[in-house]
Amino acid sequence: MALSQLSQWNIPPELLQEVSKYATPTGFADYIALAILVGTGATFLSRGILWDKPDPYHHLAFERPQLKNGGQLGANANRETRNIAQKLEETGKNIVVFWGSQSGTAEGFAHRLAREITLRWGQETMTADLSDYDPATIAEIPDSNLAIFIVSTYGEGDPSDNTADFWSWINKADAVSLANLRYAAFGLGNSNYKFYNRVIDVIAEGLEKFGANAFMPIGRANDAEGATEEDFMAWKDNLFTCFRTQFGFQEVEAKYIPTLMVDEDESLEPIDLHNGEPNNQLDGHKSATQSSPVRTLSITNSRELFTASDRNCLHMDLDLSSQPDLTYKTGDHLAIWPGNPDAEVELLLQVLGISSRRNIPLIIRAIDSATKITIPTPTSAIALFRHYLEICAPVNRDNIRDLAQFAPTPEAKAYLMKLGQDKEFYADFINCTHLNLGRLLQLACPDQAWSNLPLAYLVETMPHIRPRYYSISSSSVVSPRKPSITVIASTNPLQDNANELVHGVTSNYLLAISQHLHSQPHPHGLTYHLNGPSDALEGGKVFAHIRRSKFKLPITSKTPLIMVGAGTGLAPFRAFLSERCQVQKIGKEIGQMILFFGCRNPNEDFIYREELEEMQKVLGDKLRLVTAFSRDEGSPRKYVQDRVSELGDDVVKLIDEGGSFYVCGRAGMAREVEKAVGGAMKIAKGWSDDETNNWSKAVKKKNKWQEDVWG
Template identity: 30%
Template sequence: MLAPSYLPESKQTLITELTEGLESNALSWLSGYFAGVAQGRQALRTAPPPVLATATDVAVARQLTIIYGSQTGNAKRVAESLAERAGGLGLTARLVRADRYTTRELKDEQLLYIVMSTQGDGDPPDDSLAFVEFLRSRRAPKLPQLKYAVLGLGDSSYPLFCGIAQSIDARLAELGGERLHDLGTADLDIETVAIPWTDSAIALAQKALKAQDIPTASVTPLHPKTSRATRDQPFLAEVLLNQPITAAGSDKDVRHLEISLEGSQLSYQPGDALGVWPTQASVLVDQVLATLSLEGAQQIEIGNTTRSLHEWLARHRELTQLTRPFLAAHAELAGSDELKALLQPDALDGLKAFLETRQLLDLLKAYPASWSGLALVKALRPLTPRMYSIASSQSVVDEEVHLTLATINYEYEGESRWGVASNFLAALDEGEKLPIFIEENQRFRLPSDTSRDVIMIGPGTGVAPFRAFVQERSATAASGRNWLFFGNPHFASDFLYQTEWQRALADGDLHRLDLAFSRDQADKVYVQDKLTERASEVYEWIQDGAHVYVCGDATRMAKDVHQALLRIGRQEGAMDEVQAKEWLDGLAAQGRYARDVY
């Protein structure tokens, strides 16, 4: 392509070098960037490559900065939408992941929006640990010039709902910032809160930037619209295989599912998640209706949508997880002082235990109250998709996606209880269909340098993405070594994918395998214990450039593994506690310590 005569020859060469080899998405982004430069009539610099920026990076005081922290991708998705809407209105905005944000810039920010998820019961997402720690520290600057707004994403089945967002909002005010918009706290039905919050926040940003008479530049969407299935328009996929992979004597029912992607146009990479929209079991819906003496055929209108009460409960409302807002509403309706006491600030431990051990049906039976169908549907949290780490590489399985699923089944006071998604999936027969979509996880990727070694720590179903990792590394002939730490209660009944790992060892696709079967001996042994046993070699691998991955339970395993890695740093690297923490934080910042925990 010939460049116009008004473009200097030296710049033509630079443009050629810049665009060579770029895909269409990157070229589209550059197009939006240069349009912003022209419109702004000023010299703008682009963000460094690691920063996920969606706009030209003008002087900090002349733009809306949007920082996001995301564990599963929801906060990222909301933040991207916020940035794209800002750009569509002509506002100059930049979008930065929390671990890519240069904290020294904070003292100069004038307009800052933060979209932050809460992981588990009050923890920040992995990509935001350092940012949150900085804000909480004495190093955080005074912010008298800052106008800010915070949107939190969380799960109201935990007592500390949106706890990280609440603490960030309070801390920015403590540092002297002016709250431009009230804190938003979105439950799993994210859009219910996120959409109106974003509408208001964008309007306030327009006023704030217009008041400064700021030249504006547009934002080019990061993801061009496609016809592929999405969260809101999932693909109806066929089940090809649904088989148990634990033995009959196991305390667990773990399934391996293979699902067809034929005709979906869906693609994924190792580390991504599969989103599944479940349906509540009819027996549970009928029990709820019977307990409340309600008719499933009753027509309920919410907004402009009318459905039968049975359909609302089966496909659109959460029935297996209690939430604090519903508990509060039910306590008032039942007139229960006992339930009201659980909602007091000094009763967090009791509330946590109550929410973890009881489902909706248990609450309705133990504390009777009279609900109308309409009030019930309005009070219950909307049913949301469940995310599962993908257990396959598309380089190997082509138009398929595989899952490793642990079913949740237990008894409460003699009655059966279950998890909605695992019950839904486990009951599917081959040939039946389920609604799915792909959720990207950019933070949980294999190293681009295939000569790098990888250490994978995944007990139980946390091993799922590492099955995908090993498949991918084999298919791409990666020269780096692969080391897997796996654990479960019993060798004989719970060794998931045993024959595959043995074959991978024999073929040279897996170089080390350390196993921790906790109940096969008097003293319980876990993956973190195996890490400590192999401390010298683990440290050597890491210092030679290995990437470390952890997948599984966030509440205990991931924290114990984290502590084991810190001990390895202190022991093998002769580090003190501060140095070990900085070492591990540095690995995370380089993308060499990644976690997919839940």
């Protein structure tokens, strides 16, 4: 600022002269100081423009996912209460069916049960996602209402993502009174896992601790025996007996009463429609923090690891470069959103008689205010069947009986009633026939369209497509923007009909993409709408998201590792070893490692064999590879747990040196591996069974024993 300008402020001339002596730089030091001041000011003023830019995706951490879908979801989300007692009162419901689900099965059971209670017993019933309500408000449910919990156990005794908040509350709350709560409970689990149905057992113990009253015994489904569906139906029959005998409910003839409407609206333009893009809504806070948004990812490379008569194994590299908000860490999962095969889509459109109206805009609206719309709307029939509904899923006996009311002919109705009511007839039938919806309707009435079957019924009753999760088989240190997955594309014959094949939905969808990239047809002739909705997937792309995992390498690279994997369970260990190779290359010390790997035959399905041998050369005596082959001609049958037992002393030695233990593969295999390690520790230490069990619990609590298992 010039002295002439300062003089306008009536500052005395003498003071101005004195200031001018110091305001004018007189030497090199002054110029340096002035440059520093100017630089500091410029740096401050450029904040947020040239540096310290705000993260454009920062808002996603605070965004309520239910506000992102528009329509019914977006309009109602800001008015939803998190008080379940208040919700019951507002909607006039007297029974609530809570659900906690990871794969969608428990959720499907909850919706089926609520619908049947309403139709058969005339009781106003709603379903409730456990993550949508404040757990403490369950205490406010009056004793005139009933609560039913249908909850799955995920992994080794863990709650599903949407059960996390309720799980925390039931385990940590005190001074809570649930004396007014009358409840029933049903758990979904798998006895191949050590903690079979642990979640429903812990929830029931917690409810009773707070004074809640169970009006019937807990029900449990066992997926290890393939009996989940029949276990649920048997428990449901007992529940309905309680309705009749304890509560005096009167059963009425069940007729379909829709809770939502699906209407055509030809005034809408194609640009207005959701053509199959996945619903980006995440269930609950824990899901939002563990999973990234769904994005479109390119498959940059796909190669066959092996082919067999009943299986293809793929290695696929994907590219995150176009999605700067997506990152992964070694050990995370990649979720793939599949599409349905064209043949099944066309069959269903045909039997419903709506082939010519497949592209007509459809609006889905809730009739019942307690109904939550989870399919993006508006949409179309072709999008529903290609991308939103699991049309390849088997049809259960409950739904078969329900479908009879829409049958075009008396003969079709009688056929469905017999199939739905006769448990043995149904079991024999599905052992030789792949009974999805389109095939069932065509079989029951091959000559007439099911024009009376409303789309609303299908949207309400059919399971919605969910993503399938794959362990990432690359290291984020070595390949930060190109995660890879390892996929077994399965095609299995039915038990009593080798000519009737059942194709895995997502794995065969990925196989079709891989074949297309190499200008080859699917080996079983399956075709898919690979370009995706609005051609968003053209050129070999998929809808996918990243899910965080606890299956992680130790912080220090010197920690010894014992890794056990069978089949594609090798995937995360490929990533672990790749990372250890990179760490060694930069001069860091790495710990001793043993990798136990099992497959059928060394010449058939030994995946990544050349890569493992190359990494063994790089790592030298730091890596020991131990194989187990279950179908190697001329050699005794071996499984990974057998090899762990044989090398028990070496395993115990690494554990004693602070080693971390990892298992990836089927749950039954993981259980046997744990028995083998426990036996080795028991012999080496002279422990009792109790001491061995206590050690097992302790190492898992410290995350020194980690599992990534399924089925």
